[in-house]
Amino acid sequence: MSIRIGIFGYGNLGRGVECAVSQNSDMEVVGVFTRRAPETVKTVKNSPVYHVDKIGEMTKDIDVMIICGGSATDLPVQTPMIASIFNCVDSFDTHAKIPEHFEKVDNVAKQSGKIAMISVGWDPGMFSLNRLLGGAILSDGKDYTFWGKGVSQGHSDAIRRIDGVLDGKQYTIPVEAALEAVRSGANPDLTTRQKHIRECFVVAKEGADKAKIEAEIKNMPNYFADYDTTVHFITKEELDRDHSGIPHGGFVIRSGRTGAHLEHSHIIEYSLKLDSNPEFTASVLVAYARAAYRMNIEGQCGCKTVLDVPPAYLSAKSGEELRRELL
Amino acid sequence: MSIRIGIFGYGNLGRGVECAVSQNSDMEVVGVFTRRAPETVKTVKNSPVYHVDKIGEMTKDIDVMIICGGSATDLPVQTPMIASIFNCVDSFDTHAKIPEHFEKVDNVAKQSGKIAMISVGWDPGMFSLNRLLGGAILSDGKDYTFWGKGVSQGHSDAIRRIDGVLDGKQYTIPVEAALEAVRSGANPDLTTRQKHIRECFVVAKEGADKAKIEAEIKNMPNYFADYDTTVHFITKEELDRDHSGIPHGGFVIRSGRTGAHLEHSHIIEYSLKLDSNPEFTASVLVAYARAAYRMNIEGQCGCKTVLDVPPAYLSAKSGEELRRELL
Numbered sequence A, B: 001m002s003i004r005i006g007i008f009g010y011g012n013l014g015r016g017v018e019c020a021v022s023q024n025s026d027m028e029v030v031g032v033f034t035r036r037a038p039e040t041v042k043t044v045k046n047s048p049v050y051h052v053d054k055i056g057e058m059t060k061d062i063d064v065m066i067i068c069g070g071s072a073t074d075l076p077v078q079t080p081m082i083a084s085i086f087n088c089v090d091s092f093d094t095h096a097k098i099p100e101h102f103e104k105v106d107n108v109a110k111q112s113g114k115i116a117m118i119s120v121g122w123d124p125g126m127f128s129l130n131r132l133l134g135g136a137i138l139s140d141g142k143d144y145t146f147w148g149k150g151v152s153q154g155h156s157d158a159i160r161r162i163d164g165v166l167d168g169k170q171y172t173i174p175v176e177a178a179l180e181a182v183r184s185g186a187n188p189d190l191t192t193r194q195k196h197i198r199e200c201f202v203v204a205k206e207g208a209d210k211a212k213i214e215a216e217i218k219n220m221p222n223y224f225a226d227y228d229t230t231v232h233f234i235t236k237e238e239l240d241r242d243h244s245g246i247p248h249g250g251f252v253i254r255s256g257r258t259g260a261h262l263e264h265s266h267i268i269e270y271s272l273k274l275d276s277n278p279e280f281t282a283s284v285l286v287a288y289a290r291a292a293y294r295m296n297i298e299g300q301c302g303c304k305t306v307l308d309v310p311p312a313y314l315s316a317k318s319g320e321e322l323r324r325e326l327l
Helices: A012-022 A052-058 A075-083 A095-112 A126-137 A153-160 A176-183 A210-218 A236-242 A277-297 A319-325 B012-022 B052-058 B075-083 B095-112 B126-137 B153-160 B176-183 B210-218 B236-242 B277-297 B319-325
Strands: A003-008 A027-034 A049-051 A064-067 A087-089 A115-117 A141-147 A165-174 A196-204 A228-233 A248-258 A264-274 A302-304 B003-008 B027-034 B049-051 B064-067 B087-089 B115-117 B141-147 B165-174 B196-204 B228-233 B248-258 B264-274 B302-304
Touching: A003 A012, A003 A052, A003 A277, A012 A027, A012 A277, A012 B248, A027 A052, A027 A277, A049 A052, A064 A075, A064 A277, A075 A087, A075 A095, A075 A115, A087 A277, A095 A115, A095 A302, A095 B319, A115 A277, A126 A141, A126 A248, A126 A264, A126 B126, A126 B277, A141 A165, A141 A176, A153 A165, A153 A196, A165 A176, A165 A236, A176 A248, A176 A264, A196 A210, A196 A236, A210 A228, A248 B012, A248 B277, A264 A277, A264 B277, A277 B126, A277 B248, A319 B095, B003 B012, B003 B052, B003 B277, B012 B027, B012 B277, B027 B052, B027 B277, B049 B052, B064 B075, B064 B277, B075 B087, B075 B095, B075 B115, B087 B277, B095 B115, B095 B302, B115 B277, B126 B141, B126 B248, B126 B264, B141 B165, B141 B176, B153 B165, B153 B196, B165 B176, B165 B236, B176 B248, B176 B264, B196 B210, B196 B236, B210 B228, B264 B277
Parallel strands: A003 A027, A003 A064, A027 A049, A064 A087, A087 A115, A115 A302, A196 A228, B003 B027, B003 B064, B027 B049, B064 B087, B087 B115, B115 B302, B196 B228
Antiparallel strands: A141 A248, A165 A196, A248 A264, A264 B264, B141 B248, B165 B196, B248 B264
16 A cells, blocks of 8 residues: 655656655655646646645545645745645755744644654755764764755855846855865864855856956855855856756764763764755655654654654665664 | 663773763763672773672663673673663674564563663664665665774684784775765675775784785685785784774765656765774764663663664754754
């Protein structure tokens, strides 16, 4: 008997979820839910498409709803609404607002008796898990998180909003020397500028003032001013040919000390190198959907995060198989 | 109120546990238990020492017993015995015998109502956890585990048993080219020889036949014959000066694919670089002792492994703090 998955929202992330479910034989996609006219939406793996208004009629058909909306405006509304009738998983990633989102969703899910797993993905998600593990094991130590090399959607959007810019992509890149300093166990204090550089590929409109665009990017507060930023002007063809992917990744490093006089140094490093940010995030969502289903079957309910899930619940294998094959 | 820890067995691992507990303000060591005469044992952090025969009298004083015996002969006997009266944690690392050890300990712990956490450390342990997570997220993929650079106790012992050898140390070293091939996403099939090399530092007895010793090491079945092995003869002084540490480490890499046509490649890498293998293992044991205590307070019992523990239970911080500070 398969775990029956619903997909709420069908952009890059939703398509990634549909593909990821097809890679797991213990699951199936029952339906994709969209705000668009269903007949206009063609799914990658031929999953049926319904209008979002139909979800109330399908509570008996879906074990876990994977919510694929955005964190800014969609998820704060969608997750509480969906948690009132379904087990669900979201990828809410506005770090500062996680406690507030958790409270709201927890109240609803405890009332409905469902599991709502929030902030699943890689950061928050697998990176959070590794920050926790590193700190729990090496209590005297320091955490470092680096992002990239990868495309930052928010920074790319910021570039595109500048007058005279037709299109653009921004890559966040960790500074190799900073990574090496951390790996050496030196526990350096690093400024924002020392940790990451930002590289921008910009298509200017015909006749636009490139020097002005470049200055505007480099001095943009919050987004670029605190970083060493390089700007390359390229053609639309070059942008489409060389920069259409959505790669990302990063590093979580815990550097800590043990021993009678803290004389021994240890480095724990977790890193990701991802060809497709949304497809990897989707794969994490799908594994946690399996866990949400199992935890609910066991009688648990309420809001959960990756920090609350026993790892064995993520795997399709039994506890016995896991102990024999990979412990 | 502190979590009260007992340490059963006081070698390198036991000393590491004593030091690790002193790094965690929510725990204290109530006693070290030894088979030796207690008055002959001096503890690093001045913990009281008792003879192992006393444990039966101290069931009310200890929340979790951390068992620091060896996997070959100690733990198969000690863990079931201790699980009958205490919550406990061990580092049983004979991979092939884990299912058998689990069964035996599970029966006892279910009867006693205690939590017995087995095979805690880094492999088995954190490496197992990462093999599970990698496979659950990237279901179409391949696992790679590399060990080192580090001292292998078993291989060092094998060298020391050779006729004419006074002392020796063996390092297991991952082959850099193999690591790079795996990181490239090529999913190579690697032989034993392609994955690791073995480097030996040997002190020969006066007048011993060094060529014969070297040949005997290089041709030793199981231990060295399947590897490219180098042997260096050094003096006892050099060995003590340059090779007295117990460093170790390694890499768990999951390489997998996603997308409608599996067109995107992803690499998840977890690595450890440890100055002291026993002290790091001890630090993992202590974090899982915290989890064992909490799970038992909640009413759980039986045998558990790192795959069964919700990560939040490992941290001294509350769920609220964890969500706010590191999710």
